[in-house]
Amino acid sequence: QVQLVESGGGLVQTGGSLRLSCTASGLTFSSYFNHYAMAWFRQAPGEERLVVSAISWDGGRTHYAESVKGRFTISRDNAKKTVYLQMNSLKPEDTAVYYCAAVRGFATYLRTYEYTSWGQGTQVTVSP
Numbered sequence: 001q002v003q004l005v006e007s008g009g010g011l012v013q014t015g016g017s018l019r020l021s022c023t024a025s026g027l028t029f030s031s032y033f034n035h036y037a038m039a040w041f042r043q044a045p046g047e048e049r050l051v052v053s054a055i056s057w058d059g060g061r062t063h064y065a066e067s068v069k070g071r072f073t074i075s076r077d078n079a080k081k082t083v084y085l086q087m088n089s090l091k092p093e094d095t096a097v098y099y100c101a102a103v104r105g106f107a108t109y110l111r112t113y114e115y116t117s118w119g120q121g122t123q124v125t126v127s128p
């Protein structure tokens with residue numbers, strides 16, 4: 001079972017930037033980090049958890065929600081077992097708990113039920 005730990009959330013003003021990080025552990029010899037597709041989801045109070053961005057095992061394919069295209073960038077460093085989400089031009093509507101997720105596979109996956117491992121979440125708050 002992969003353990004995921006997010007960091008980098010916080011309070012920022014509208015137009016500001018944050019970079020989220022998610023580092024994986026618990027990987028065995030037969031299950032390297034580069035066997036896993038990764039994604040960032042977010043969930044605001046009273047709303048469902050939705051994908052923000054996803055990335056394939058090698059970083060060759062990425063997906064972004066329409067609401068964050070052009071502002072957010074997902075990337076990964078397989079040597080560091082870490083995936084990043086660079087968030088620029090933040091808006092109040094980006095306020096949510098952001099979750100990192102992982103699943104073994106070679107595609108990009110966009111649904112919560114497709115992911116087998118989740119981090120504990122990190123709060124991002126954007127003030128007006």
